[in-house]
Amino acid sequence: xxxxxxxxxxxxxxxxxxxxxxxxxxxxxxxxxxxxxxxxxxxxxxxxxxxxxxxxxxxxxxxxxxxxxxxxxxxxxxxxxxxxxxxxxxxxxxxxxxxxxxxxxxxxxxxxxxxxxxxxxxxxxxxxxxxxxxxxxxxxxxxxxxxxxxxxxxxxxxxxxxxxxxxxxxxxxxxxxxxxxxxxxxxxxxxxxxxxxxxxxxxxxxxxxxxxxxxxxxxxxxxxxxxxxxxxxxxxxxxxxxxxxxxxxxxxxxxxxxxxxxxxxxxxxxxxxxxxxxxxxxxxxxxxxxxxxxxxxxxxxxxx
Numbered sequence: 311x312x313x314x315x316x317x318x319x320x321x322x323x324x325x326x327x328x329x330x331x332x333x334x335x336x337x338x339x340x341x342x343x344x345x346x347x348x349x350x351x352x353x354x355x356x357x358x359x360x361x362x363x364x365x366x367x368x369x370x371x372x373x374x375x376x377x378x379x380x381x382x383x384x385x386x387x388x389x390x391x392x393x394x395x396x397x398x399x400x401x402x403x404x405x406x407x408x409x410x411x412x413x414x415x416x417x418x419x420x421x422x423x424x425x426x427x428x429x430x431x432x433x434x435x436x437x438x439x440x441x442x443x444x445x446x447x448x449x450x451x452x453x454x455x456x457x458x459x460x461x462x463x464x465x466x467x468x469x470x471x472x473x474x475x476x477x478x479x480x481x482x483x484x485x486x487x488x489x490x491x492x493x494x495x496x497x498x499x500x501x502x503x504x505x506x507x508x509x510x511x512x513x514x515x516x517x518x519x520x521x522x523x524x525x526x527x528x529x530x531x532x533x534x535x536x537x538x539x540x541x542x543x544x545x546x547x548x549x550x551x552x553x554x555x556x557x558x559x560x561x562x563x564x565x566x567x568x569x570x571x572x573x574x575x576x577x578x579x580x581x582x583x584x585x586x587x588x589x590x591x592x593x594x595x596x597x598x599x600x601x602x603x604x605x606x607x608x609x610x611x612x613x614x
Contacts, residue, residue: 311346315367319347319390322363324356326397333382333391333610336374338438339533339572341580342382343610345372345391352397354411354464354472354497360392361495362470372609373495375440376415379447379534383610384580394442398497403428406505407461411498412442416449419501424515427508430459431501435515436522438534442496446489447605448482452518457482461502465494472497485538485605527565530573536587537570537602545594545602546570552593559586584608 311329319327327349333342347369351357364371370389374380398413401422408428410419420435433454437444448457460482463475473494481488489496522528537545549555549569557564561578564586565571572583591602 315369316347318367319349319363322351322356322359324352325360326350326352331391333374333377333386336391336393337377337380337382337533338531339377339381339574339578339580339583340531341384341574341578341583343384343386343580343613345387345389347390348393349390350393350395350397354398354466357392357394357398357495357497358466358470358472360390360470361466361468364390365469373442375413375443376438378439379443379449379605380607380609381533381580381583383584383608383612385611385613387610392495394440394495406503408501408503409498410441410501412440412445412496414441415439416441416444420515423503424508424512427506427511428503429506429511429514430503432511432514432518435518436528441499445480445496445499446487447485448487450485455482455484457487459501459503461500463489463499464497465489466497468493525568527567527571527573530565530575532565532571532573533606535570535605536572537591538605540600540602543600544570548594548598548600548602549590552590552597554590554593557586557589557593559583559589562586564590580610581612 330344331348332344334340351360371392373392394413398411401410401414416434416437420431423431433452444456465473467473546569554564555569556566560582561576562582563575565573595601
């Protein structure tokens with residue numbers, strides 16, 4: 311990338327800038343080539359400044375949270391990766407309304423709700439990733455979804471301006487939100503929860519975590535569920551029946567514990583993981599005439 315563009319990025323207040331940063335260090339699968347610029351804003355205002363800089367300099371950018379629902383190709387990302395993590399992770403409450411910045415981990419939000427005796431997010435216990443990522447994908451489990459409890463979202467639009475969106479403007483559906491296509495970046499959100507006995511909230515939360523640990527490969531590197539739930543069925547069941555468990559391509563393997571998880575068990579590349587996804591998808595299609603739709607986001611480019 312042009313040296314002047316790098317100098318301009320580093321001149322932004324409240325922003326950390328790295329050059330050619332390997333994104334394998336920032337994804338839960340541990341794969342991904344370098345980003346030309348890796349930018350870490352330390353405040354919402356700094357995030358606005360980053361967006362303004364990218365628009366004015368005509369630099370494409372990709373927003374990365376905890377990297378748990380994304381596969382970055384081995385060639386990396388041209389342009390800029392904007393990291394929202396523990397640099398933007400404040401969680402606070404006002405009665406039953408909890409406000410969380412986009413970089414806060416969903417697990418930490420659930421932990422706070424246990425302490426405060428606020429119910430509504432127990433289903434999310436054990437889901438990896440950040441608040442921002444959970445809202446973009448409308449993360450859910452155990453018949454619950456983030457969209458059921460979000461009250462509003464503060465986002466940064468394509469011109470670097472703050473916009474507050476109400477619940478009705480979020481278009482929350484199964485694994486979908488308006489942020490998948492409106493070009494906005496989530497900065498923080500408010501969640502409207504229900505007061506309850508802290509012990510009861512903690513008990514339900516821990517039960518969900520325990521169930522996850524029994525059924526999912528939580529101790530291995532993965533991107534979470536690979537495929538969306540097909541109508542009237544479950545991706546994991548179809549993959550299991552198609553004999554996908556244990557399939558391997560290089561260092562990538564379909565989990566023996568849950569067939570809808572691919573784990574990086576031996577220095578896998580993104581290319582190997584994507585090849586394994588297509589192999590598993592084809593198996594299900596050949597046996598059940600169902601074409602599974604991917605749940606993970608694939609970004610970046612292949613190596614030249």
